[in-house]
Amino acid sequence: MDVQNFEPSMILAILPEILLLVLAGFVLACDALWPEERKRNLGWLTAGGLALILVVSLLVAVPSLQSRLVFGGMVQQDWLGFAFKLLFIFGAAITAMFAMDHAELGERGEFYVLMLVSVIGMSLMASAGDIVMLYLAVETTSIPLYILAGFMRKDVKSTESGFKYLLFGALTSTVMLYGFSLLFGLTGSTSLYGIEALLAKTGLLPVTMLVGSLMLILVGFSFKVSAVPFHFWAPDVYEGAPTPVAGFLSTASKAAGFAVLLRVLFVVFTPYALDYWPAVLAALAVVTMTLGNLVALTQKNIKRLLAYSSIAHAGYILIGFVSWSILGMTSVVFYLIAYLMTNLAAFGVVTAVSRVTGKDEIASYAGLSRRSPTLALVIMVAFLSLAGMPPLGGFIAKIFVFAAAVQAGYIWLAFIGVINSIFGLYYYLTVLKVVYLYRSEDDNQPLPVSRPYAIALGILSFGIILIGTLFAPWYTWATAAVTSLF
Amino acid sequence: MDFPVLSVIVFTPIVAGLLILLFPAERKNEVRVTALAAAAFALILSVWVYFSYDLAAGGYQFVENYNWLPALGISYIVGVDGMNAPLVLLTGVVMLTGVLISWGIDDRPREFFAFLFILASGVFGVFVAQDLFMLFFFYEIAVFPMYLLISIWGWVKTREYAAMKLTLYLFIGSVISLVGALAMYFNSGLNTFNMLELARVGFSKDFQVFWFPFVFFGFAILGGIFPFHNWSPDGHVAAPTAVSMFHAGVLMKLGAFAALRVGIMLLPEGAQTWKWLIMGLATVNVVYGAFIAMVQTDFKYVIGFSSVSHMGLVMLGFSTLTRDGLLGAGIQMFSHGVMTALFFAVVGMVYDRAHTREINELGGFSKKMPWVAVAFIIGGLVSMGMPGLSGFVAEFPIFMGVWQVQPIVAIIAAISIVITASYIIKIIGKVFFGPLSDEFEHHIGDVTALDKVALVTLCVILITLGVYPMVMSPLVASGVQSILSLFGGA
Numbered sequence: 016m017d018v019q020n021f022e023p024s025m026i027l028a029i030l031p032e033i034l035l036l037v038l039a040g041f042v043l044a045c046d047a048l049w050p051e052e053r054k055r056n057l058g059w060l061t062a063g064g065l066a067l068i069l070v071v072s073l074l075v076a077v078p079s080l081q082s083r084l085v086f087g088g089m090v091q092q093d094w095l096g097f098a099f100k101l102l103f104i105f106g107a108a109i110t111a112m113f114a115m116d117h118a119e120l121g122e123r124g125e126f127y128v129l130m131l132v133s134v135i136g137m138s139l140m141a142s143a144g145d146i147v148m149l150y151l152a153v154e155t156t157s158i159p160l161y162i163l164a165g166f167m168r169k170d171v172k173s174t175e176s177g178f179k180y181l182l183f184g185a186l187t188s189t190v191m192l193y194g195f196s197l198l199f200g201l202t203g204s205t206s207l208y209g210i211e212a213l214l215a216k217t218g219l220l221p222v223t224m225l226v227g228s229l230m231l232i233l234v235g236f237s238f239k240v241s242a243v244p245f246h247f248w249a250p251d252v253y254e255g256a257p258t259p260v261a262g263f264l265s266t267a268s269k270a271a272g273f274a275v276l277l278r279v280l281f282v283v284f285t286p287y288a289l290d291y292w293p294a295v296l297a298a299l300a301v302v303t304m305t306l307g308n309l310v311a312l313t314q315k316n317i318k319r320l321l322a323y324s325s326i327a328h329a330g331y332i333l334i335g336f337v338s339w340s341i342l343g344m345t346s347v348v349f350y351l352i353a354y355l356m357t358n359l360a361a362f363g364v365v366t367a368v369s370r371v372t373g374k375d376e377i378a379s380y381a382g383l384s385r386r387s388p389t390l391a392l393v394i395m396v397a398f399l400s401l402a403g404m405p406p407l408g409g410f411i412a413k414i415f416v417f418a419a420a421v422q423a424g425y426i427w428l429a430f431i432g433v434i435n436s437i438f439g440l441y442y443y444l445t446v447l448k449v450v451y452l453y454r455s456e457d458d459n460q461p462l463p464v465s466r467p468y469a470i471a472l473g474i475l476s477f478g479i480i481l482i483g484t485l486f487a488p489w490y491t492w493a494t495a496a497v498t499s500l501f
Numbered sequence: 502m503d504f505p506v507l508s509v510i511v512f513t514p515i516v517a518g519l520l521i522l523l524f525p526a527e528r529k530n531e532v533r534v535t536a537l538a539a540a541a542f543a544l545i546l547s548v549w550v551y552f553s554y555d556l557a558a559g560g561y562q563f564v565e566n567y568n569w570l571p572a573l574g575i576s577y578i579v580g581v582d583g584m585n586a587p588l589v590l591l592t593g594v595v596m597l598t599g600v601l602i603s604w605g606i607d608d609r610p611r612e613f614f615a616f617l618f619i620l621a622s623g624v625f626g627v628f629v630a631q632d633l634f635m636l637f638f639f640y641e642i643a644v645f646p647m648y649l650l651i652s653i654w655g656w657v658k659t660r661e662y663a664a665m666k667l668t669l670y671l672f673i674g675s676v677i678s679l680v681g682a683l684a685m686y687f688n689s690g691l692n693t694f695n696m697l698e699l700a701r702v703g704f705s706k707d708f709q710v711f712w713f714p715f716v717f718f719g720f721a722i723l724g725g726i727f728p729f730h731n732w733s734p735d736g737h738v739a740a741p742t743a744v745s746m747f748h749a750g751v752l753m754k755l756g757a758f759a760a761l762r763v764g765i766m767l768l769p770e771g772a773q774t775w776k777w778l779i780m781g782l783a784t785v786n787v788v789y790g791a792f793i794a795m796v797q798t799d800f801k802y803v804i805g806f807s808s809v810s811h812m813g814l815v816m817l818g819f820s821t822l823t824r825d826g827l828l829g830a831g832i833q834m835f836s837h838g839v840m841t842a843l844f845f846a847v848v849g850m851v852y853d854r855a856h857t858r859e860i861n862e863l864g865g866f867s868k869k870m871p872w873v874a875v876a877f878i879i880g881g882l883v884s885m886g887m888p889g890l891s892g893f894v895a896e897f898p899i900f901m902g903v904w905q906v907q908p909i910v911a912i913i914a915a916i917s918i919v920i921t922a923s924y925i926i927k928i929i930g931k932v933f934f935g936p937l938s939d940e941f942e943h944h945i946g947d948v949t950a951l952d953k954v955a956l957v958t959l960c961v962i963l964i965t966l967g968v969y970p971m972v973m974s975p976l977v978a979s980g981v982q983s984i985l986s987l988f989g990g991a
Contacts, residue, residue, distance in 0.1 A: 384612070388526065395649075404645045405638045414637075414679070418573075421683040429683070433676035440672050444648055444665065451612075451653050452661070487570045494572065 025085040028092035028142070030076040031068055031100045032135050038064040039131040046124020054122035058115030058467065061127040065108035069101060082499045088206045089148040091278075096142025098348065098496040099274040102355055103137045106267035109359050112471040113259040113366050119167050120257055126166060129159035130263065137271035141278075146195045146205045149275065153191075153235070156271060157184050160264060164256040176255025183238060183248040191235025197228035198283075207282050214283065226291055229284055233295075236279075239272030240329045241265075241322075243303040253322035258369060261318060262362025265325040266355040273332060273351055277344060280336065281500045293425075297337045301431055304330025308438040317365055317377050320442065321358070324401060327439060328354055334432055335416045338423035344497035345490065346415035352489055353400070353408030353482050360397040360475035364390055367468045372457075377446055381453035386462040391450050393472045398443040400479050403436050408482030415490075506546055507563050507579040510589065511625045511639075513543045514596065518618030521611055529610050533600075536614040540597040543621070547593035551586050551976075559583075559979050561631065561697075569635070574686075574693035578631035583980025584761070587835040587973055588628045588754055594962065595750045595842045596621050598955040599743035602846050605853070605949075606654065606741070613654055616646040617743065624751050627759060633682050634694040636759065637675065643755060644671045647736075647748065654741040663732075663739035670732040671723050674756070678719030678763065681712045685767060699767050700987060706770050713771025717764030717779070723756025725812040727785045734805030742849025745801075749808045750842035754834045757815050761830075761984075765819060769987045772822060780820035780907065784914050786813025791920035800851065800858040800932065803924055804844045807884060810917055811837045817914060818899040822988060824981055826902025831977035833895035836883065836966060840892065843880040843959040847873050850952055851932065854945040860928060865937025870947050874933040876956040881925035883963050886918055890967035894974070 026033070042061055046054070082093035090096075107130055114120040114127075136155030143149035161184060165177015201224055202210045214225075237245040253261040280292065307327030314320040332354075335347035367390060368383065369375050384391035400407035413436060420429040464472075482489055517539030521532050554562055561580035569575045581589060599617065606613050619642060626639025651664035686694060689702045704712075722729040733753065737745045765772040790810030797803045815837070818830025850873050851866060852858050867874035883892035896918075903911040948956075966973055 384609075388612075392522070399645060402645075405641045410638070410641060414634075414683075417680065418683050418686070421680060422687045426680065426684065429680050430677075433680060436676060437669060437673055441665070441669060444668060447649065448652055448661065448665075451649055487568075487572075490570055490572060 020087070025092075027076045028078070028085045028090050031072045031104065032138050034068045034071065035104075035131050035135045035138070038068065039128050039135075042124055042127045042131065046128070051122070054124065055115055057124055057127050058111050058121055061111040061131065062108045062467075065104050065111065069104050069108070072097075072101065072104070080495070080499070084144050084206075084208060088208070089145050090139070090142050091144035091208070092142065093499040095274065095277065095496045095499050096138075098492060099141035099270060100138045102270055102352060103134050103141070103267045106263065106270070106355055106359060107131065107134045109363070109471045109475065110259050110263045110267075112467040113262065113363050114257075115467045116370060116465045117257060117259055117366065118370070120259060126163065129163055133157075133159040133163070134267070137267060140271045141274040143275070143278075144207055146198065146207065149207075150192060150195060153188060153239075153275075156268065157188065160260075160268060163260045164252055164264070166257055166260065170255070172255035173257065174255075176252045179248055180252045180256075183245075187235050187238035187245060190231050194228045194231025194235070197224065197231065201225065201228065207279065211282050225284070230295075232279065236272050236276045237299070240269050240276070240332075241326050242299055242329050242333065243306045243326065246303070246307070246326045249326055250319045250322040253325075254316060254318045254375070258318065258362055258366040258375075261322075262359050262366070265321065265362065266358050269325065269329065270351045270355055273347060276336070277347065277497070277500065281344070293337050293339055296333055297425065297428055300330050300333035300337055300428065302330075303327070303333060304432065304435045308435050308442075311442050312438060314442070315377055316375050317380070317446065318375050320377065320446070321361055321365070324439065324442070325358060327435065328358075328401070330435070331413065331416055331432060334420050334425075334428055337425060337428060338419040340419060340423055341494065341497060341501065342415070342422055343419035344500065345493045346412070346419045348493035348496050349415055349486075349490060350412040352493065353412040353479070356475050356478045356482065357397050357400040357407070357409055360393060360472060360479065361401065363468060363472050363475065364394040364397065367464055367472070368462065371462050377449055379455075380446065380449045382455035382458040383450045383462070385454070385458045386460060387464060390462065390464060390472075393476050394450060395447055396476050396479055398447055400483070402440045402443040406480060406483045408479045411483055411486045503563075505565050506550055507581065507629050508565055510543055510546045510550070510593075511579065511622055511629060513539055513546075513622075514618035514625070515622035518615040518622070521618070522615045524611055526609070526611055529607070532611045532614055533604055536600050536618070537597075539618065540593075540600045543625075544593035544597045547590045550581060551590045554581060554583075554586050554976065556975055556979055560983070564631070569632075574691070574695070575634045576632050576693075576695060577635055578695060579629040580631050581629060582983060583976045583978065584831055584984070585628045585758065585980070586976060587831065588758060588838075589625065591754070591835050591838040592621065592624050592628065592751050594839060594958065595746055598842060598846065598958055599746050601951045601955040602746070602849060603741070603743040604951050608654065613650070616650050617747070620646040620650070620747065624747075624755055627755050631696055632694045633686065633696055633699065633763065636696075636763065637679055637682065640675055640755070640759060643752065644668065644675065647671075647744070647752070650744045651736065651740045654744070655739040659735065660739045663735040667732040667736035670729065674719040674722030674729070676719075678716045678759075681716035681719065682763065684708075684712055685716075696762065696767065704768065704770075709768040709771035710774045713764060713768045713775050716768065717760050717772070717775070720756050720760035720764060721816065723752060724760055724816060725753050725756070725786070725809050726779075726816055727782045727789065727809075727813070730786065730790070730809045733809055734802055737805035737808065737845070738799065738801045742845060742853075745845040745849070746842040749805070749845060750838040753808065753812050754815075754838055757812065757819070757830075757834060761819055765822075766984060766987055773988075776820045776822055779816060780903075780910060783813045783816035783820055784910050786810060787817060787914045787917045788920075791917040791924075795920050795924040798860055800860055800863070800928065801845075801848045803860070803928060804841065804848055807844070807921065807924070808837070808841050810921065811841070811884070814896060814899050814914070817903060817910075821899075821902040821906045823902040823905055824978075824985060825898040825905065827981040827984060828974065828978055829895050829898030829900075829902060831980060832891070832966075832970075832973055833899060835973065836891035836895040836963070839959050839962050840880050840883045843876060843956065843963070844884075846952070846955060846959070847877045847880070850948050855941060860931050862938075863932045864935035865933070865941070867933040868937055869941070869945050872953050872956055873948055876960050877933065878929055879960045879963060881929060883967070884925055885922045888967075889964075891963045892967070894967055894970040
């Protein structure tokens, strides 16, 4: 870092990360100092702290519309990074509330600390301006997540899940690193923006090598966003990992992958974009959503169902990438906002239910509408939003993505997307049928919902409906985030 | 700023529905009373809108226009004209009578009324929407509560199958239309979803011919057009009474109406090209639906297939693209809505007491429930197109329109009237007259006062419209005029 070029306003570019680190330290200290019986409050502390960081960032650290590189080109201060940081922080705050009453997570300080560290990593991923920084951020995100997935040490499935995630993650990240090294070898620069300038200037670079290196990089991010064929970890990991962690993996972690994909694809490879990328991404999108939806049809376990559904949603989001336009990118960001809220709500209900019943089978949701009408309503809102029904966020998000495809002339892709959403509707409705229609022997035992779940699910349901009805402000922010790329 | 009456109509049900959800589950009577109050309020406002529409001024009235997402040209625009004013009224009528008839529902009435009202809001929203995006938004809102209503409160034997079939059919239709709508939006280059502006664009002929089938048939699935009508009898039969009323009475009109407004009105040249196909399929609907209805032994399936047949007449009216045909189709949407709601109410009342719908096992019910028998006979006469009742007012212009375009089709379609008469008379004879078996003699009683109110309301509307068609014809005719102006003022 060039010391002469430092100016205090640069701090604002990483203010959320700094505050997150402070919060992590504070949680760690409280974990050591507080007596056992108060440890559950660490969840409130984490959630409250994250909410505070959200507010402070919104008040102080809003970037100007003019993007700039700071800290020697390591960090790009722009709207894209900022918008995603807020999203990650929000997701983590909700996850902290879901974890509080989880028997094996709630009173463990290290859980909250690890989660906060991975949020720092995600935030840096979203704003990294240099491939070295980017790689470090990816690892900062992933390593705590490997531990979190295997957090329940005495549970065989959880350890399996952690280990599987680690192996897949390590392998794909090595491949990605190889891609980065090729890119550096070709251009002699590690800065994303430096590489862009170089690529724009000279047409002499061998296209095959560039495309090849991007393919390798794509492997790393396909793993993160669980796009086919790098999706195999998702169902097993989601099933075994503690449910709040699975929710976090399927939302914030996935959003982080997409944030980087937006930046890398659009900044570095734009000059070569139109020749190759739409075709590759379209193939990826079609395979991802179709496989995700088809396999989801046969699932018996709700976490595995949500895993395949989240694979399918990665496919829908990729449609936005294919269209390669401002509308397309806006739809990606909008989709991620809606999807984060929706999927968190779905996993939140799963956590709240399995905490009482101890089961994750879809069949164990029978009679839920009698045992807890409120939870039944929330799962209905979440699943219908995933299925793309108004007046919920998922509907608007899907329309924007399909609109982007139609605008760019990919009408066939839009049709594949809508056909896929029919499969989606089928399995979401199947779950709702179990919730509302089927009866169980425990019909008369109310299913208690503790306060953190009530608050978090309330916020999420409200958010899902808000995004689905008053979508103009969200759309404007999403546009602001992506125009900083162009 | 005037009183935003249309928005109040659209949002009354959904607000009432959400309010109902906040009640404790065991306060069932409060739930019912709130539902009734909301339905009555919506109906009063729809009646008011219907009668205060200014015929002399014409065009869209009670218009409200708010920006929803200016960046993409999405707005919230509502308004009524001659085509949709009767349909708003119809929705209000069916909603109120549906609530009256569902008074006896005892399994989670809170959720039942809440879902029913979300559905009602969606329906109102589609009928008054002037913005294509808004139309889809409300269209989908109207589709999904159906699934829960049928699968939870429906007929145990087929409800899961029928509910899923229906929902998937309708969803497929709507998303296919959606792609067509998006294509129109981008092709116009106007950056607006406002349908009045899109109607003025004048898309190229190739574009219209290519996209018309997607848009029209996507919506027409909900209108029950052959060969995509299959979901409808199954859905009607499996649904609880109020939902069947809503479904056959209002939702199928939703499909037909959207096919008209988005398909025919925005892509008129496409409609000119494809009208023969629509006419052919609609004729199959009319005749084949009537034949199938005739051979059913289940009372409710008879009515279900008769809906397919009658909705075919609506589509047939559309396909003529003539003044008479469209006028008849417009009135038929209203008349059939009220008539079929009446039919399903009757079927529900009979089934609730007899616990069977097999026509051969029923008999002599006119002794036990005379009001119901009279109501069914009135509905039956409407269905046969008897002069003096609303069915005649609707069907006569349709046949006139078809005759002008293709006399042979009119003759074939007219066969359905005879078949309809045969199955209606068979039901009247077997179910309401004939011997009353001992089993029923002691176990069944008359319907409740609320049921009678609902029946009388529906019958009065059918008779009024039949005796004095001027309450509706000029209104619909003014709506037809604006459609025809899109075809070069034909």
